[in-house]
Amino acid sequence: MLASVIVNSSKQWIGQPLVYEVPASLIGEIRLGTWVRVPIGNRETDGVVVGFPQESTVQNVKVIGEVLDPELLPSPVVELLLWMSEYYLCLPGETLPLFLPPILKRRQCFWSWLGGKGREGLDPALFINPLTFEVAAYLSRRGRVTQRSLKSRWPGKELDLALQELEARGFVVREWSWGSKASKKQASSPGLEEENLRDIEQQVINLTFEQRLALKYLEIGLKQGKGNFLLHGITGSGKTEVYLRAVAAALNLGKGVIVLVPEHSLIPQMAERLKEAFGHLVVILHGDLPTGERTGVWEKLRSGEAKIVVGTRSALFAPLPELGLIVIDEEHSPTYKHEANPRYDAREVALKRGQLQGAVVVLGSATPSTEAYFLASRGQLKLLVLKQRVAGGQLPKVEIIDMREEYLQGRSGYLSVRLQEEIRTTLKRGEQVLLFLNRRGYAPHVTCRCCGYVPTCTNCAVGLTYHVDGKLRCHYCGLEKGWRGSCPRCGGSLALLGAGTQRVEAEIRTIFPEARVLRADSDSLKSPRRWREIYNLFLARQANVLIGTQTIAKGMDFPGVSLVGVINADVSLFLPDFRARERTFQLLTQVAGRAGRRSREGKVLIQTFNPQEPAIVLAARQDYESFYHLEIASRRTLRYPPFVKLARLGLMGLYEGEVISAAFSLARILKEVGTSLEVLGPAPAAIPKVRGEYRWQLTLKAPGWQELKEALEAGLGRYCCPPGIKLIKEIGPVNLW
DNA sequence: AGCACGCCGACT
DNA sequence: GTCGGCGTGCTC
Numbered sequence: 001m002l003a004s005v006i007v008n009s010s011k012q013w014i015g016q017p018l019v020y021e022v023p024a025s026l027i028g029e030i031r032l033g034t035w036v037r038v039p040i041g042n043r044e045t046d047g048v049v050v051g052f053p054q055e056s057t058v059q060n061v062k063v064i065g066e067v068l069d070p071e072l073l074p075s076p077v078v079e080l081l082l083w084m085s086e087y088y089l090c091l092p093g094e095t096l097p098l099f100l101p102p103i104l105k106r107r108q109c110f111w112s113w114l115g116g117k118g119r120e121g122l123d124p125a126l127f128i129n130p131l132t133f134e135v136a137a138y139l140s141r142r143g144r145v146t147q148r149s150l151k152s153r154w155p156g157k158e159l160d161l162a163l164q165e166l167e168a169r170g171f172v173v174r175e176w177s178w179g180s181k182a183s184k185k186q187a188s189s190p191g192l193e194e195e196n197l198r199d200i201e202q203q204v205i206n207l208t209f210e211q212r213l214a215l216k217y218l219e220i221g222l223k224q225g226k227g228n229f230l231l232h233g234i235t236g237s238g239k240t241e242v243y244l245r246a247v248a249a250a251l252n253l254g255k256g257v258i259v260l261v262p263e264h265s266l267i268p269q270m271a272e273r274l275k276e277a278f279g280h281l282v283v284i285l286h287g288d289l290p291t292g293e294r295t296g297v298w299e300k301l302r303s304g305e306a307k308i309v310v311g312t313r314s315a316l317f318a319p320l321p322e323l324g325l326i327v328i329d330e331e332h333s334p335t336y337k338h339e340a341n342p343r344y345d346a347r348e349v350a351l352k353r354g355q356l357q358g359a360v361v362v363l364g365s366a367t368p369s370t371e372a373y374f375l376a377s378r379g380q381l382k383l384l385v386l387k388q389r390v391a392g393g394q395l396p397k398v399e400i401i402d403m404r405e406e407y408l409q410g411r412s413g414y415l416s417v418r419l420q421e422e423i424r425t426t427l428k429r430g431e432q433v434l435l436f437l438n439r440r441g442y443a444p445h446v447t448c449r450c451c452g453y454v455p456t457c458t459n460c461a462v463g464l465t466y467h468v469d470g471k472l473r474c475h476y477c478g479l480e481k482g483w484r485g486s487c488p489r490c491g492g493s494l495a496l497l498g499a500g501t502q503r504v505e506a507e508i509r510t511i512f513p514e515a516r517v518l519r520a521d522s523d524s525l526k527s528p529r530r531w532r533e534i535y536n537l538f539l540a541r542q543a544n545v546l547i548g549t550q551t552i553a554k555g556m557d558f559p560g561v562s563l564v565g566v567i568n569a570d571v572s573l574f575l576p577d578f579r580a581r582e583r584t585f586q587l588l589t590q591v592a593g594r595a596g597r598r599s600r601e602g603k604v605l606i607q608t609f610n611p612q613e614p615a616i617v618l619a620a621r622q623d624y625e626s627f628y629h630l631e632i633a634s635r636r637t638l639r640y641p642p643f644v645k646l647a648r649l650g651l652m653g654l655y656e657g658e659v660i661s662a663a664f665s666l667a668r669i670l671k672e673v674g675t676s677l678e679v680l681g682p683a684p685a686a687i688p689k690v691r692g693e694y695r696w697q698l699t700l701k702a703p704g705w706q707e708l709k710e711a712l713e714a715g716l717g718r719y720c721c722p723p724g725i726k727l728i729k730e731i732g733p734v735n736l737w
Numbered sequence: 738a739g740c741a742c743g744c745c746g747a748c749t
Numbered sequence: 750g751t752c753g754g755c756g757t758g759c760t761c
Contacts, residue, residue, distance in 0.1 A: 002761095009760070010738045018761035041739065041760050058761045 001027055002056055003064065005047035006093050007040055015091030018047075019056040021063045025160050030064070033073035035104070037066040046104075050078050050092060069107050070176060073099055074321040076356040083352055087705070089712065089729045090342040098317045098342070101298035102291040107176045109147035111163065113139040115171035132162040139172055178299075211242050214384040218246040218360060221382075222253060222324055225358035228351055230331070230376045233386030234395075234622065235366045235593025240270070242386070243327050244277055246362065247308060251278065255324025255359070256307040260315060260346060262333035264288070265531050265551055270329070271310045278308055285311035285318055313338065313346040316353065323357040326350045330554065331363035331372055332586050337734035345732055347372070366593060367586040367624060370579075370631050374642045396564070396595040396602035398620040402611045403568075413507055414499040419565050419605050420511060426603075427515060427544055432560040435504060435547045436591045437567040440521040441465035441473065442503045443496035450492030455481065459692045467523070468502045477691050504567055505547050512545070520548035553591045562602050564595040569608040569616050576686055577736050578640045581615040585627050588619035639701060641732070644678075645708050647700040650685065650728035650737055656694040662725045663696040670698065670715040677702050677711035686736040693726075697737055705731070 004017035020038055022030050030036065034049040039062045046068060073081075081099055085092045115122075115136070122140065124133040131154065138153070139145060150159060166172040207215065214231060221227025233239040247257050261270050267284055274282045283297045283306040300306040302319040309318045313336050316326070328336065328350055336346040347363060354361040363372050363381065376383040389395065401416045411417070426433050443466040447454050455464045457474035464472035464481060472481040487494055499507075501521045508517050520534050531551070538546050541560055546552060566588060573584045588606060595602025608616055618627040636643050649666065653659040663682035670679045678701040685695035702708035712729070721727045 005761080007760080012738095014760070016761095020761060038761085043739075045738085045760095056761070061761055 002053050002061065003030060003036075003049045004051040004053055005036060005038055005049055005064070006096050007038060007047040008045050009040065013093035013096050015093035017050050017092055019053060019058055019061055021061050023063050025164065026064060026067060029067050029070055031070070032075040032078040033071055034067060035069040035072035035106075036064045037068055038062065038064050048072060048078075048096060050082060067109070071321075072104075073319060074357075076353075077317075077319060079356050080349070080353050083356075084342055084344055084349060086709075087348075087352075088342040088344050088731050089709070095342050098314065099319070101295040103295045105178075105295060105299065107178060110144055110175045110177060111139060111147060111150065111166075111172050112144045112175060113142070113171070114173055115140065115166075127162075127165060129158070129162050129165055131158045132165050135159065135162045136166055136171060139166070144175075207241060207245070208238065208386070208388050208390060210386045210388055211238055211390075214242050214386065215245050215249075217382060217384060218242070218325075218362065219249045221360040222246065222249050222255070225324075225360075226354075227360045228354065228381050229360070229362045229384055230368055230372050230381040231362055231364040231384045231386070232368055232373070232376075232624070233364065233366060234389065234624075235590065236389040237366075237386035238390040239329070239364045239386065240273060241390075242384075243329070243362070243364070244273060246325055246327070246360075247274065248277065250324035250360075251281070251307060253324055255322050256301070256304075256320035257309070257325045257327070258315060258318055258320065258323065258350075259308065259310045259327045260313060260329065260336070260350070261310070262312070262330045262335045262554065263551070264312060265535075266330075266554060267310055267312070268532075269557075274308055274310060281306055282308045282310065285309050285315040287312065287314050316346050316349055320357075323353070323359040326354055326359055326361045328361070328363045329365075331365040332367055332369040332582075333554075334583075334734050337732075339735065343728075343730045343733075345734065348732070367589045368628075370582055370628065370635060371642045373628050374632060395622055396592055396604045398592055398604040398606065398622070400611045400616060400620055401605055401607045403607050403609050404611075414504055414567055415507055415511065415565075416605075416607055419607065422563055422603060422605060423508075423512065423515075423545070423565070426563040427512065429562070431544075431562040432538070432541065432558060433545045434552060434558070434561050434564045434591075434594055435508070435545065435567060436549075436553060436564065437499065437501050437504055437547065438549055438571045438587075439465075439498070439500040439568075440502070440523055440549055441467050441475070441500035442506070443498055444500055445497035446472065447495050447497060448487035448490060448492050449495050451487060451490040453487050453489045453494075455488075455494075460687060460690050462687055465500060466496050468506070476687060499567060501547050501549060508545055508547070515545045516543040517545045517547065518543040520546060520552050522549070553587055553594070558594070561595055564591055564602070564604045566591055566604070566606045566608075569606050570610055570613075573610065573613065573615065575736065578635070578638065579734070581613075582631055584613075585615040585619045585631075588616060589622060589624070592619065592622065639678075644701045644703060645705050645731075646733060647702075647708050647712060648728075648730040648733040648737060649698040649700065650730065651682075651696050652693045652726040652728070653724050654693060655724070658722065658725060659694045659696050662722055663698065666715070666719050666727075667698055669719050670700070670711065673711055673714040673718070675711075676707045677715075695737065699733075 001022040002019055003022050004019050006017050007014045030049055036047055036049060037044060038047050081095050085095045122136055127133050231239055250257050261267055264286060271284050283300055285297050301309055309315050328347060338344050350361050375381045401418050406416050423433050446466050455472055457464055457479050459479055460474055460476040462476055464474055467473055470483050472483055485494060501519055505517055505519050508515060518534050518538055537543055539558060569588060573580055592604040595604050606620060614630055651659050651663045667679055667682050680699040682696050682698055685697050688695055
């Protein structure tokens with residue numbers, strides 16, 4: 001019997017699994033996901049079993065030495081690992097780390113005596129092997145002994161045979177557990193507080209009709225162990241209540257739950273809601289947890305001590321052996337795409353994991369991705385709709401402000417007269433204002449008035465942004481440059497153009513000196529603690545104006561806010577990305593949803609130079625369906641997802657000429673192999689140079705994943721990547737490159 | 738990690 | 750001509 005094993009070579013996992021022989025003594029002990037000790041070269045290391053090939057082309061197949069843990073990973077999780085490696089074109093050894101904690105802790109193997117009291121009842125003649133009697137006598141005295149101690153007492157192969165004989169005849173049983181402390185048998189009750197569950201049950205009365213209907217579908221799915229759903233609920237419609245009730249239903253079936261949120265800052269509020277209901281069954285998992293903590297959480301989930309994990313996309317790989325439900329909140333968020341190998345999409349992986357483990361998958365959003373809504377229209381996701389706002393909250397009044405007119409009237413600031421008026425009256429009423437701007441820093445464009453010189457980053461070939469501390473910064477690599485105010489080329493004066501969060505903050509402080517202003521962007525939020533501080537200050541009304549970027553657009557619930565201003569709705573609209581309009585629509589809809597979440601009527605002002613743009617007009621009307629129909633028509637016409645499957649091949653290197661010629665020769669090969677493959681490019685990447693490396697790209701279109709993969713395999717098989725060039729393979733790219 | 742192989746520069 | 754620097758790649 002053979003096993004393929006992902007082997008650890010020092011700190012790295014070898015990409016391609018290696019084939020070993022399973023010794024007769026370990027057959028039955030080894031399955032998918034077993035952690036084993038194996039020989040490699042002239043030494044030993046550990047590895048994870050990921051398959052059982054029939055044959056091997058390798059001559060000197062070595063033999064697996066020892067089982068370190070029979071079930072490090074649940075089998076379906078190993079299947080998921082292999083599927084991901086194939087789907088995203090990477091090696092299993094690259095995928096494995098996603099599924100493992102930073103420190104692998106070994107469980108101990110124990111042998112427990114079952115066969116009656118003392119050695120009196122034991123007859124040496126009962127056993128074939130003479131050692132067996134001795135071992136039996138020893139075990140019957142001690143009751144429970146680690147394998148390690150038996151090995152030290154009886155070194156050599158004989159012991160294994162003795163234990164095998166005892167196990168086969170039911171005298172002893174093998175157990176795996178942590179440490180040497182006496183077995184703490186508690187696996188019976190999941191530890192769920194009955195009272196809390198009852199609370200949850202009672203809350204069903206307070207659900208709206210739509211929420212109850214959605215829940216009903218989810219419960220049916222949970223009972224059947226299958227079903228994929230798109231929960232389309234406008235902001236404030238109570239998606240979270242539906243999630244909570246579905247979680248309770250999954251727990252009642254003895255199953256675990258994974259809840260994903262798009263970013264860090266959103267974990268606490270989701271976790272708090274879940275902890276209120278399910279207490280210590282809830283754990284948090286994300287990339288920035290300290291190593292030890294991450295390992296602890298991972299163990300709790302694996303052992304069943306914890307059953308609900310809340311986290312960012314990496315929490316999708318939590319080792320839950322019994323999985324009932326996966327929730328992906330704010331499903332449309334681009335953060336669900338991983339930007340390193342393996343370049344997976346958490347939404348796709350969640351659907352696959354659900355299928356492999358018999359779990360229900362719920363994608364939730366107020367503004368679903370075009371792809372998800374399309375799947376729903378095809379019946380591949382069951383659409384659940386929440387159109388009503390709960391607790392009498394009203395949709396805000398949205399007003400679009402045409403900034404072209406402002407400028408025609410000779411105004412030069414970044415706050416329109418109308419927005420200033422509204423800020424003034426809002427502050428007078430003692431209410432709060434949220435200002436949204438997608439750019440940090442002070443001025444994103446710096447240009448010489450005389451010769452047109454633009455200070456750029458030497459590493460990244462992008463323009464530098466001026467910051468209030470008097471420095472020019474690159475927003476890609478963080479490079480800082482001093483500022484002299486004059487052009488280094490002609491000595492002319494440099495103009496500061498465009499507005500970032502700092503500039504808007506300055507403008508607010510000038511116009512409203514009495515306002516208490518807070519700024520929330522990645523400059524002011526260096527640490528998650530700082531974000532928490534700002535959040536709490538604003539919530540406690542210690543400030544009345546909050547200016548921010550992305551982070552404040554998502555999920556934040558400030559009851560005191562009655563005015564939301566979008567400074568420049570156009571920034572994201574004209575990016576060279578087929579999803580630019582969708583992003584703009586989503587962003588504006590989410591931002592608008594921040595106003596008037598409670599009973600107070602809210603107002604939203606959107607400043608734009610494109611007041612007719614459908615993404616803006618329809619966001620203002622909170623009209624998702626109309627936007628979707630426009631968008632899906634455009635995707636069909638232009639042949640973009642979901643009508644085709646995309647891939648991106650990125651080439652990086654220190655010398656531009658080499659990168660370009662590599663890109664062209666790769667393109668030529670792909671054009672030759674492609675029957676159903678459409679090759680776009682080569683073209684320089686959107687950011688053509690990052691951290692000193694030049695980047696070119698090819699975009700590939702195919703009818704589906706299968707065709708894409710076949711063409712890529714054929715093409716890349718014939719392509720020899722020159723030294724000094726890095727090739728990045730990405731299936732289903734989501735972000736600009 | 739270890740170990741082989743391999744391709745350049747300094748030596749006998 | 751050979752010896753040996755350590756960069757790169759392989760380990761079933």
